Amino acid sequence: MRLPMLSMFSALRQTAFQQAQHSAATPLLLQKYLRKYSSDNNINAKMVAPTPFSKDFFFRQLFDETSCTYTYLLADLNTKEAVLIDPVLEKAKRDANLVTELGFTLKYALNTHMHADHITGSGWLKQLLPGSKSIIAKASGAKADIHLNEGDPVSFGRHRIDTLATPGHTNGCMSFVIHEQGCVFTGDTVLIRGCGRTDFQEGDAGHLYDNVHSKIFTLPENFRLYPAHDYKGTMESSVWEEKTYNPRLTKTKQEFIEIMNNLNLPYPKKIDVSLPANRECGVYDIPKE
Numbered sequence: 001m002r003l004p005m006l007s008m009f010s011a012l013r014q015t016a017f018q019q020a021q022h023s024a025a026t027p028l029l030l031q032k033y034l035r036k037y038s039s040d041n042n043i044n045a046k047m048v049a050p051t052p053f054s055k056d057f058f059f060r061q062l063f064d065e066t067s068c069t070y071t072y073l074l075a076d077l078n079t080k081e082a083v084l085i086d087p088v089l090e091k092a093k094r095d096a097n098l099v100t101e102l103g104f105t106l107k108y109a110l111n112t113h114m115h116a117d118h119i120t121g122s123g124w125l126k127q128l129l130p131g132s133k134s135i136i137a138k139a140s141g142a143k144a145d146i147h148l149n150e151g152d153p154v155s156f157g158r159h160r161i162d163t164l165a166t167p168g169h170t171n172g173c174m175s176f177v178i179h180e181q182g183c184v185f186t187g188d189t190v191l192i193r194g195c196g197r198t199d200f201q202e203g204d205a206g207h208l209y210d211n212v213h214s215k216i217f218t219l220p221e222n223f224r225l226y227p228a229h230d231y232k233g234t235m236e237s238s239v240w241e242e243k244t245y246n247p248r249l250t251k252t253k254q255e256f257i258e259i260m261n262n263l264n265l266p267y268p269k270k271i272d273v274s275l276p277a278n279r280e281c282g283v284y285d286i287p288k289e
């Protein structure tokens with residue numbers, strides 16, 4: 001009986017707080033205190049479960065342990081058409097084998113941006129799985145078979161990816177949204193409890209902040225959020241979680257710019273190799289096997 005009693009008490013306390021916060025009978029100062037107490041203790045937070053994926057939608061998250069990159073394999077289970085988001089060169093064979101084993105046809109290898117920390121697997125995948133095409137934002141300046149502008153849809157089977165221009169980490173960053181499945185792939189624009197650095201590749205902290213707040217944080221809060229990297233082993237977040245707990249993006253724009261301008265991060269180790277290769281869709285310097 002102890003647990004039901006406790007949860008009943010906490011429900012009653014929550015209702016009392018909510019009523020007191022908005023009641024005309026509560027003095028203004030006390031209302032202010034209660035609102036602050038509620039937000040500090042997250043009493044009013046409403047976490048809504050994500051919508052289940054549809055039965056014809058395949059989702060698989062893959063990981064590269066060297067660059068801590070997540071690659072996402074998505075497919076239409078009826079037509080078997082598949083896409084890979086942010087493939088990594090060293091893992092292209094793994095990804096190609098998986099696509100083949102599962103009986104999929106790779107239609108596109110999509111890149112959220114021109115990465116500085118690893119070489120894209122797009123170029124090699126095109127050779128391993130002939131017929132597939134590479135995609136990146138036009139604004140990235142990188143070579144690809146298809147260049148996206150904001151709003152250009154990408155389809156596989158009956159599924160549709162909507163494209164959002166979210167520059168800030170780089171000038172060519174895009175986020176990919178699948179509304180029906182309730183998920184967004186944010187690249188390095190929003191990382192779990194963080195965001196990509198903005199001090200190279202024409203990065204701009206103010207643009208990143210504005211784009212996140214106007215285009216990603218305005219999506220339904222229960223949307224799953226999948227980043228391009230995670231260095232702590234967290235695999236998934238949600239729009240609500242990042243709106244609530246992201247230590248940088250919950251700040252004001254000025255505070256955010258201040259934080260980003262004072263990160264003093266070291267020069268990225270692989271940038272001198274990755275950028276020239278990624279500009280060519282990762283097709284030069286492909287491992288010979």
Ligand SMILES: [Fe+2]
Pocket residue numbers: 113114115116117169188196
């Ligand atoms: Fe990046």
